[in-house]
Amino acid sequence: MRDYDAIYPLDKWRDPDYKVMDKFSLNGKKGFVTGGAGGIGRNAAAAWAEAGADVAIVDIEPKKGELEALAAELSERYGVRVVPMLCDVSDREQVAALKTQLVDELGTVDVAFLNAGVNVPGDDADEPYEVWRTTIDINLTGAYMTAQIAQNIMREHGHGGSLIFTSSLSGHNANYIAGGPSPVAAYGATKAGIYEYARYLGAALAPYGIRSNVISPGYVWSGIHAGRIDDAVHDAMIDVVPMKRFGCNDELAGALLFLASDASSYITGANLQIDGGYAIY
Numbered sequence: 001m002r003d004y005d006a007i008y009p010l011d012k013w014r015d016p017d018y019k020v021m022d023k024f025s026l027n028g029k030k031g032f033v034t035g036g037a038g039g040i041g042r043n044a045a046a047a048w049a050e051a052g053a054d055v056a057i058v059d060i061e062p063k064k065g066e067l068e069a070l071a072a073e074l075s076e077r078y079g080v081r082v083v084p085m086l087c088d089v090s091d092r093e094q095v096a097a098l099k100t101q102l103v104d105e106l107g108t109v110d111v112a113f114l115n116a117g118v119n120v121p122g123d124d125a126d127e128p129y130e131v132w133r134t135t136i137d138i139n140l141t142g143a144y145m146t147a148q149i150a151q152n153i154m155r156e157h158g159h160g161g162s163l164i165f166t167s168s169l170s171g172h173n174a175n176y177i178a179g180g181p182s183p184v185a186a187y188g189a190t191k192a193g194i195y196e197y198a199r200y201l202g203a204a205l206a207p208y209g210i211r212s213n214v215i216s217p218g219y220v221w222s223g224i225h226a227g228r229i230d231d232a233v234h235d236a237m238i239d240v241v242p243m244k245r246f247g248c249n250d251e252l253a254g255a256l257l258f259l260a261s262d263a264s265s266y267i268t269g270a271n272l273q274i275d276g277g278y279a280i281y
C-alpha cells in the first residue's frame with residue numbers, strides 16, 4: 001500500500017516555511033496578456049507585475065503609444081520587466097513572430113491570458129458576413145493561435161504553466177437585449193467556442209502540467225462601454241444583475257492572479273463567472 005498521506009499531505013500549514021499567501025506569488029514567472037492595452041488586460045498585467053512576473057503586454061499597432069507608456073509605467077511601479085509587443089492575434093504570421101519575440105525578450109512563458117476580443121457593431125441576426133468573419137477571426141481564431149504559441153513554448157521548454165481565456169456571460173446566455181447598443185450574435189458564438197476549447201485543452205494539456213481555465217465576465221466597466229450607453233441603458237443592463245452594478249477591472253484582476261498562480265494549482269477546465277451574479281438568473 002502506498003503512503004497516501006505522504007503523496008497528499010494533510011496539513012501543509014504545519015510546516016513553518018509554508019504560507020498559503022506565497023502561492024499567489026508569480027516571482028520569477030514570465031507571462032503575456034493579449035488585449036493588454038485594454039481595461040481588463042492591463043489590470044491583469046498590473047496584478048501579475050505586482051506579484052513579481054515579467055509581462056509582455058500585447059495589442060494592435062494603433063495602440064502602440066498607449067502600450068509603450070503603459071509598459072514604462074508598470075515597469076517603474078513594480079520593478080519588473082514589462083514589455084510592449086505589437087501583434088494582431090488574428091494574423092497567423094504576426095502570431096508566429098510574437099512567439100519568437102516572447103522567447104527572445106522574456107526567455108519563456110509560464111502564464112498566458114488570451115484575452116483580446118472585439119464586439120463589432122452590427123453583430124445582430126442580420127449581420128453581414130464581414131462582421132461575422134472579423135469576430136470569429138479575432139476572438140476565436142486569435143485565442144486559438146495565441147494559446148498554441150503559449151502551450152508550445154511551455155512544452156518546448158519542458159515546464160508547465162497556466163492558460164486563461166476570456167469568454168463572457170454572452171458565451172453561456174444569448175444575452176439578447178432587443179434594440180440594445182451592443183448585440184452579440186457572432187460574439188456569443190466565439191465566447192461559447194472559447195469556453196469549450198479551453199476545457200478541451202484542460203484535459204489534453206494536463207499531462208504536461210499546463211492548466212487551462214476560463215473567465216466569463218458579465219458587465220465590466222472596462223472602458224469599452226463609455227460613450228456607448230446612456231443612463232437608461234446602463235440601468236436596464238444592471239437590472240438583470242443581482243448586485244445591481246457593473247464590475248470594475250480590479251475585481252477581475254484578483255481572479256486572474258489566482259488562476260495564473262499556484263493558488264489554483266488543482267484547477268483546470270474551470271469556468272469562473274465574474275458577473276455580479278448575472279448568470280444566476
Ligand code: NAD
Nearest residue numbers: 035037038039040059088089115116117168217219220222
Ligand atoms: P477593451 O476594448 O478595453 O480591450 C480589448 C483589447 O483587445 C483592446 O485593447 C484592443 O485593442 C485589443 N484587440 C482588439 N483586436 C485585437 C487584435 N486583433 N489583436 C490584438 N489585440 C486586439 O475591452 P475589455 O472589456 O478589456 O475586453 C477584454 C476582453 O473581455 C474581451 O475579450 C472582451 O470580449 C471580454 N469581455 C468584456 C466584457 C465587458 O463588459 N467589458 C464582458 C465580457 C467579456
